[in-house]
Amino acid sequence: MEIRKYAADTDRTACLAIHNALHGPGGDSSFAAFLDSDPTHFWVVDLGQGNLAACGGFDAASGELRWGMVRQDLQRQGLGRYLLLFRLKELGKVPGIVTVRAEVPAAYARFYEKNGMKLASISGEKAEFRMKLQVCSS
Numbered sequence: 001m002e003i004r005k006y007a008a009d010t011d012r013t014a015c016l017a018i019h020n021a022l023h024g025p026g027g028d029s030s031f032a033a034f035l036d037s038d039p040t041h042f043w044v045v046d047l048g049q050g051n052l053a054a055c056g057g058f059d060a061a062s063g064e065l066r067w068g069m070v071r072q073d074l075q076r077q078g079l080g081r082y083l084l085l086f087r088l089k090e091l092g093k094v095p096g097i098v099t100v101r102a103e104v105p106a107a108y109a110r111f112y113e114k115n116g117m118k119l120a121s122i123s124g125e126k127a128e129f130r131m132k133l134q135v136c137s138s
Contacts, residue, residue: 003086006042006055008035014052015044018071031067041090042067045083054079058087060094063133065102084115092133100131 006015012035019031035042042057056068065087070080091097101120102112106127113119117129 001045001047001053003043003045003083006035006039006044006057008038010050011044011052011055012036014050015055018052018055018069019067021072022069034067039066043083043086043090045070045079054083056083056087058091058100060091060097063091063094063097063100065100068102068104080111081115088131088133098133100133102129103127104129 015035016032023031039057041060043055044052045054047053052071053074054068054070057066058064059066065084068080068083068087070083088100091100100117102117104112104127106122106125109119109122109127109129112127112129117131120128120130122128
């Protein structure tokens with residue numbers, strides 16, 4: 001298993017399949033548009049030979065976590081936490097980012113709370129979380 005940069009030519013179909021399984025086929029077309037924009041800060045969790053388990057990234061300008069998701073059949077095995085911690089580590093390398101933000105479906109609120117993020121607001125089916133980014137130098 002490895003986390004590696006998203007590659008549009010090999011990973012797009014698998015990432016869309018993960019998204020569609022979670023949100024319904026053809027649901028939110030903004031994810032496909034996001035993938036087609038050749039995202040710089042987007043990674044996949046590859047179980048080997050292109051078998052993707054998860055994907056997610058962030059916006060380096062705002063510190064907002066984007067599109068973090070784990071394949072349904074692999075949830076509750078620590079992959080979401082693994083990917084979240086990786087993204088937080090990568091955000092720590094971005095100059096000027098001191099607060100991390102995530103806007104997620106309210107159904108996933110417990111995951112973000114368990115992983116140290118603080119609920120900022122809930123509006124309908126969306127929950128917004130924030131976390132002060134603490135970078136440790138080694």
